Structures are given as C-alpha cells and as structure tokens.
Amino acid sequence: MIAPMHTERLSDDVYVFTSELYYQVTASLIVSGTIGVLIDTLPFPEETVQIAQLVNRLCPDGVRYIIYTQHQADHVYGAAFFPRAEVISHTLCRELMIAHGFEALEQAKTQSPSLNLVRLRLPTITFDKGNFALRLPGKTLELLRLPGHTPDSIAVLFQEEKLLFAGDTIMALPTVSDPGADVAAIRQAIELVAGMQLDCIVQGHGEIILRGEIKENMRRGNHTSKPWSPKSKNWSRPARRAKRPPACPLSSAGCRGCCSTEPSPSCIPQMCLRSMTA
Numbered sequence: 001m002i003a004p005m006h007t008e009r010l011s012d013d014v015y016v017f018t019s020e021l022y023y024q025v026t027a028s029l030i031v032s033g034t035i036g037v038l039i040d041t042l043p044f045p046e047e048t049v050q051i052a053q054l055v056n057r058l059c060p061d062g063v064r065y066i067i068y069t070q071h072q073a074d075h076v077y078g079a080a081f082f083p084r085a086e087v088i089s090h091t092l093c094r095e096l097m098i099a100h101g102f103e104a105l106e107q108a109k110t111q112s113p114s115l116n117l118v119r120l121r122l123p124t125i126t127f128d129k130g131n132f133a134l135r136l137p138g139k140t141l142e143l144l145r146l147p148g149h150t151p152d153s154i155a156v157l158f159q160e161e162k163l164l165f166a167g168d169t170i171m172a173l174p175t176v177s178d179p180g181a182d183v184a185a186i187r188q189a190i191e192l193v194a195g196m197q198l199d200c201i202v203q204g205h206g207e208i209i210l211r212g213e214i215k216e217n218m219r220r221g222n223h224t225s226k227p228w229s230p231k232s233k234n235w236s237r238p239a240r241r242a243k244r245p246p247a248c249p250l251s252s253a254g255c256r257g258c259c260s261t262e263p264s265p266s267c268i269p270q271m272c273l274r275s276m277t278a
C-alpha cells in the first residue's frame with residue numbers, strides 16, 4: 001500500500017508535499033505552463049511516486065528543473081525519478097554530494113530496502129557567487145545563498161508571490177542535523193529571513209508558515225510548538241510524529257542542550273540527527 005502523504009495547494013501553481021515517512025520533510029512543485037519545477041524532493045520512493053503522479057496530471061512536459069536547497073539525502077533522493085530534469089544547486093552542493101553522497105546512499109540502502117530504487121542525481125547547473133535567478137513566464141525564482149545549516153544551503157524566493165522555500169534554514173524540528181553546521185551563520189540566516197517581506201514560508205521540515213505566523217516563528221528562534229522526536233538514528237523508518245518533546249540524540253556527543261528543552265527565544269537550532277546528513 002502506498003504511504004499517505006500530505007499535499008497542499010498553496011496557490012494556483014504551487015503545491016507543497018510533506019512526508020509522513022521522514023520527519024515532515026517537504027518538497028514543492030511550481031507549475032509553469034506545461035512544465036514543472038521541483039524545489040527539493042522527498043527521500044522515499046513511495047512518496048515520490050505520488051509527486052510524479054501529480055506532475056503527470058499537471059505538467060504534460062514533465063519536471064524541467066529540480067532545485068536542491070542543499071545536498072542532504074532527505075532533500076535529494078527523489079530526483080532519481082525525474083531523470084530528464086536539470087538539477088540546479090550551489091556549487092558546494094555538488095561537491096558535497098560527490099564527496100559523501102554516494103557512500104551515504106549505499107549505507108542507507110542497507111537500512112531501508114526501498115532506497116534500492118534510488119540513484120543519486122548530481123546537480124547539472126551550479127552557481128557559485130551571488131544569487132541565481134530562474135526566470136519562467138510570469139514567475140521569477142531567486143536562489144539565495146543562506147549558508148549555516150550546511151555550507152551549501154540556499155533558499156528559493158518566488159518573487160511574485162512573496163513565498164520563500166527556506167530549506168532547512170527554517171524548520172519545525174527543534175534540531176539541525178549537520179555536525180559541520182555554523183550556528184552563528186544559522187542565526188544570521190534566520191534573521192535575514194525574518195527581515196524579508198514574505199507572505200509565506202515553506203520550511204524544510206514541518207508545516208507551512210503563513211504571513212500572520214512568521215513574526216512569532218522567527219521570534220521563537222524557529223522552534224516548533226509541537227516538537228517531535230526521532231526514535232531512529234538511521235534510515236530505517238523513523239517514528240511519524242512523536243508526542244513528547246525530544247531528547248537530544250547527541251546528548252552524549254556535544255549537544256549544547258537547547259534541543260531537549262522547551263523552546264525559548266535564545267534557543268536556536270542545534271546540531272543533532274547526524275543520521276540525516278549525507
């Protein structure tokens with residue numbers, strides 16, 4: 001049976017998919033005429049297949065572009081199922097995937113057999129300096145550098161709709177995954193997002209933040225009011241939504257403690273969930 005996946009139509013041409021299998025990770029589809037643009041993908045094929053079905057209905061010419069907001073596995077594995085799409089990312093994303101992605105995927109396959117269908121797709125179009133704009137008829141997608149969560153992190157601003165696809169710079173999880181994350185840069189990135197005039201933020205993980213909720217979310221340091229905890233450190237299926245506040249999976253390995261407590265203004269995303277890095 002195909003796993004259920006939450007799909008939300010955010011505007012006429014924008015759809016957001018939220019995984020029920022992997023920590024509420026999100027992917028988004030922008031429809032432009034006969035083509036589609038995906039911003040990130042979902043990791044498990046059971047859910048990607050549902051995205052592909054919607055693409056088939058809405059986009060006769062398929063997905064033309066996939067934008068990776070960063071290199072980590074939970075955002076890139078689904079690209080395997082759109083082989084004709086050009087994949088756009090920051091240059092560092094491609095480098096990090098080459099350095100770590102293939103080995104990590106092989107490891108993940110030993111833990112989750114459905115990932116045997118996945119082949120890593122490296123970015124085919126990269127940018128290095130400044131930002132990058134993808135112009136479609138009536139739509140401009142601006143790719144903004146926001147290093148912090150990972151060095152290659154970007155966000156995608158849909159200018160006409162004041163809609164930001166923030167990747168893991170903004171997430172409902174009270175933890176951030178990368179051991180190499182730059183906490184000061186994360187804070188800077190969140191402040192930058194907080195200063196933007198936005199109607200909506202699609203988080204890398206978690207529910208969509210609407211205009212009236214943005215200020216409060218940013219003030220709280222981007223913590224969810226309904227935290228949930230991974231029960232797994234690997235690619236075997238994690239728990240869907242835990243009911244209790246999380247315990248830090250790195251509590252014995254350097255976590256500074258903020259992610260095991262209730263949200264507070266001084267509490268910023270921390271470096272946990274190492275298993276999610278790839």
Ligand SMILES: [Zn+2]
Nearest residue numbers: 025074168204
């Ligand atoms: Zn993620």
